[in-house]
Amino acid sequence: MLDLLLPQRCVVCGLRGTQFCAACLVRLPRIEPPLCERCGTPTAWPVRRCRECSGRRLAFASARASVHYDDAVRAFVAAWKERAVRRLAASAVAVVIEVVPPPRADIVTFVPPDPDRGLRRGHHPPRQLAERLAEHWALPLAAPLRRRAAKRQRGLSRAERRRNVSGVFTAKGPVPNAVVLVDDVYTSGATANAAASAMRKAGARRVEIVTFARVVR
Numbered sequence: 001m002l003d004l005l006l007p008q009r010c011v012v013c014g015l016r017g018t019q020f021c022a023a024c025l026v027r028l029p030r031i032e033p034p035l036c037e038r039c040g041t042p043t044a045w046p047v048r049r050c051r052e053c054s055g056r057r058l059a060f061a062s063a064r065a066s067v068h069y070d071d072a073v074r075a076f077v078a079a080w081k082e083r084a085v086r087r088l089a090a091s092a093v094a095v096v097i098e099v100v101p102p103p104r105a106d107i108v109t110f111v112p113p114d115p116d117r118g119l120r121r122g123h124h125p126p127r128q129l130a131e132r133l134a135e136h137w138a139l140p141l142a143a144p145l146r147r148r149a150a151k152r153q154r155g156l157s158r159a160e161r162r163r164n165v166s167g168v169f170t171a172k173g174p175v176p177n178a179v180v181l182v183d184d185v186y187t188s189g190a191t192a193n194a195a196a197s198a199m200r201k202a203g204a205r206r207v208e209i210v211t212f213a214r215v216v217r
């Protein structure tokens, strides 16, 4: 709503007359192969596990993202979370479709908002992304995950993030065999992993993570 009242400016470069300009869309830093087959981090050559994910017990089969979480993408995601800007959702979906191969799955779902925060905003980017991707991939959208409140992930170390999110998700089963789990940003993978783990407990055998952006170390 508020959107209509504000003068439109590109959320990344400030260009007037648009919420997100065509030049910034072209410049979003796409993630290109070779990748770690498992966690999707860019690598020098294709590997099955990489330094980032080897030795970790992962509940998901693979994770794929469309862009590096750099400063431009950070500004984009912040604006998308803050305001229900339709053009941002559409642009994010377009880039995911361009970069991430269509998954084979029974359902598409999304990481639900933290009950303390997301709902107050009234819109939830991961849900928007999942809805549009499900439509594009011609897969049903489902919402089996529940989330209880936890401390913010921001500012926590990787080990702390893992502890903080473990057990915050439950899934209402039975969840079908193959699930695509959508989120906006893959940071340490802790959230995706905890959510995937809940769905595995509720019957899913294979969970693939798809995010708009990914932190690349």
Ligand SMILES: [Zn+2]
Residues within 6 Å of the ligand: 010, 011, 012, 013, 014, 015, 020, 021, 022, 023, 024, 025
């Ligand atoms: Zn721009």
Ligand SMILES: [Zn+2]
Residues within 6 Å of the ligand: 036, 037, 038, 039, 040, 041, 048, 049, 050, 051, 052, 053, 054
């Ligand atoms: Zn990896």
